[in-house]
Amino acid sequence: xxxxxxxxxDASPNASPDGGGxxxxxxxxxxxxxxxxxxxxxxxxLVAMLAKVNWxxxxxxxxxxxxxxxxxxxxxxSAASTVxxxxxxxxxxxxxxxRPFRGQRLLRxxxxxxxxxxxxxxxxxxxxxxxxxxxxxxxxxxxxIQIAFSTTAVVLAQAFVALPFLVVSxxxxxxxxxxxxxxxxxxxxxxxxxxxxxxTLPLVMPGLASGAVLSFARxxxxxxxxxxxxxxxxxxxxxxxxxxxxxREADADAAVALSLLLVAVAVAVVGLxxxxxxxxxAA
Amino acid sequence: xxxxxxxxxxxxxxxxxxxxxxxxxxxxxxxxxxTAGTVTVYAAASLKTTFTELAASFEAAxxxxxxxxxxxxxxxxxxxxxxxxxxxxFASADTKNMTKLADASLLxxxxxxxxxxxxxxxxxxxNPASVSxxxxxxxxxxxxxxxxxQVPCGAxxxxxxxxxxxxxxxxxxxxxxxxxxxxVISGEADAGLVYVTDVKTAGSxxxxxxxxxxDQAVNTYPIGIVGSSKNKELARAFMELVAGSEGRxxxxxxxxxxx
Numbered sequence: 001x002x003x004x005x006x007x008x009x010d011a012s013p014n015a016s017p018d019g020g021g022x023x024x025x026x027x028x029x030x031x032x033x034x035x036x037x038x039x040x041x042x043x044x045x046l047v048a049m050l051a052k053v054n055w056x057x058x059x060x061x062x063x064x065x066x067x068x069x070x071x072x073x074x075x076x077x078s079a080a081s082t083v084x085x086x087x088x089x090x091x092x093x094x095x096x097x098x099r100p101f102r103g104q105r106l107l108r109x110x111x112x113x114x115x116x117x118x119x120x121x122x123x124x125x126x127x128x129x130x131x132x133x134x135x136x137x138x139x140x141x142x143x144x145i146q147i148a149f150s151t152t153a154v155v156l157a158q159a160f161v162a163l164p165f166l167v168v169s170x171x172x173x174x175x176x177x178x179x180x181x182x183x184x185x186x187x188x189x190x191x192x193x194x195x196x197x198x199x200t201l202p203l204v205m206p207g208l209a210s211g212a213v214l215s216f217a218r219x220x221x222x223x224x225x226x227x228x229x230x231x232x233x234x235x236x237x238x239x240x241x242x243x244x245x246x247x248r249e250a251d252a253d254a255a256v257a258l259s260l261l262l263v264a265v266a267v268a269v270v271g272l273x274x275x276x277x278x279x280x281x282a283a
Numbered sequence: 284x285x286x287x288x289x290x291x292x293x294x295x296x297x298x299x300x301x302x303x304x305x306x307x308x309x310x311x312x313x314x315x316x317x318t319a320g321t322v323t324v325y326a327a328a329s330l331k332t333t334f335t336e337l338a339a340s341f342e343a344a345x346x347x348x349x350x351x352x353x354x355x356x357x358x359x360x361x362x363x364x365x366x367x368x369x370x371x372x373f374a375s376a377d378t379k380n381m382t383k384l385a386d387a388s389l390l391x392x393x394x395x396x397x398x399x400x401x402x403x404x405x406x407x408x409x410n411p412a413s414v415s416x417x418x419x420x421x422x423x424x425x426x427x428x429x430x431x432x433q434v435p436c437g438a439x440x441x442x443x444x445x446x447x448x449x450x451x452x453x454x455x456x457x458x459x460x461x462x463x464x465x466x467v468i469s470g471e472a473d474a475g476l477v478y479v480t481d482v483k484t485a486g487s488x489x490x491x492x493x494x495x496x497x498d499q500a501v502n503t504y505p506i507g508i509v510g511s512s513k514n515k516e517l518a519r520a521f522m523e524l525v526a527g528s529e530g531r532x533x534x535x536x537x538x539x540x541x542x
Contacts, residue, residue, distance in 0.1 A: 133470040148471045149426065149454040231428065231455025231466065238456075246458045248360045250433035 061257040070243035078219035081158035089166035097174035123228025153230035158219035165214040173207020213273040327376035370519040393506030396542035404492040412473035431456040439500035446499035
């Protein structure tokens, strides 16, 4: 039995028995109708936006100093928050996937909370944690660290909303992979850290990669928490979504042009990374 | 054959649904249609308290009528009305946005100025940075939050800066005056530039510090009737209430000035 076959079966315990079979596609024809509606529902608004772009002004609008600052800041902060997510999300996913303990379900629920929380609520919560008057903010301020209105605040807001994406992807991958190979490695005398480095991580690399990409994409789109928590200043805290929101007040053409830019960046990021690892990510 | 037919039918049905979704989207921003006895008022966010009060007294004075209120930033409201939202009355926080509607021939008759508003410095109740004048805002270490120049309160801020000869180095330029106020209330900012009426609404959570240069940037609030209104009589009655003596009293109590 190949690992990937076992993986797909373990991953979906309640899938129909012939769902993952050989040659049988298993898609009833009537499913194409709602599927087409679903696809249109996602694509039509993007087409509508494309139709609104003022192409004559497009290049000057997206290459203005404010736009370039916002794009650069967005890419930098999203990269930073993805790193933050990896540093804390990988251990968190390991703990959630591998060791059952009291309160695990509760912990998982809390980790997933930012997925369903309106970002503005996340922003308020962060404000009361890292703000000047906040739980940790007061201590940090005494230590000379000011987070409010800094680029760090943007990264924190993004990491807060993006972390669940990484944890969910990786935890799923870890459960799917099972711990058979890890057990074998351990019986052959490998220590836990060696097993993690040589067996577990290579095994779940596709899941880790897609989780990291999703985190990056989510960070790129972060708006509500940033607006509430970090403020909005060109080159410091005004990321691309905030710039779009502001431009919309004064210049609709600029807002549409920047939106298209953000869509293009997001499509490039997601498209690129979903192609590279190939089938395994989809599995 | 059959297969192809089904595919085509599926596609058509999907497109039909998409089209119907598209056609009902412009109405999504507004409330009910303007049936007799209902007047839909789109008003700038800063008018929330006063217009809610005025709407109640309008309904009391005209039994059987209902006032539906929609509050948002003036430019958002203009966008919604331009996209066909069913508004009868539009009250803007500045003349610029009212002019946008007039230029698009979406107004019925001339708009009327009904209130003015000026900027004030808002500081947290404890005033941690000891701000007492406009010049204090430019001192190093004072965290000032203002509106971005693209929005009305930010345009007013720029004018005031010029009049005072003081250039501010804000830590954040927000896209709405409520966001500025929020950062002062939470204590993140040492000071913010907001409207007099915002300071009044915030109550004891912030302290207002008036400054002389504020008079250089007086914001005028116009009210007008939307051309597509199906209930112009009732719309005009509401506009008269706002611009009349009762409206004036409610507005002045909230800190607005007379035009």
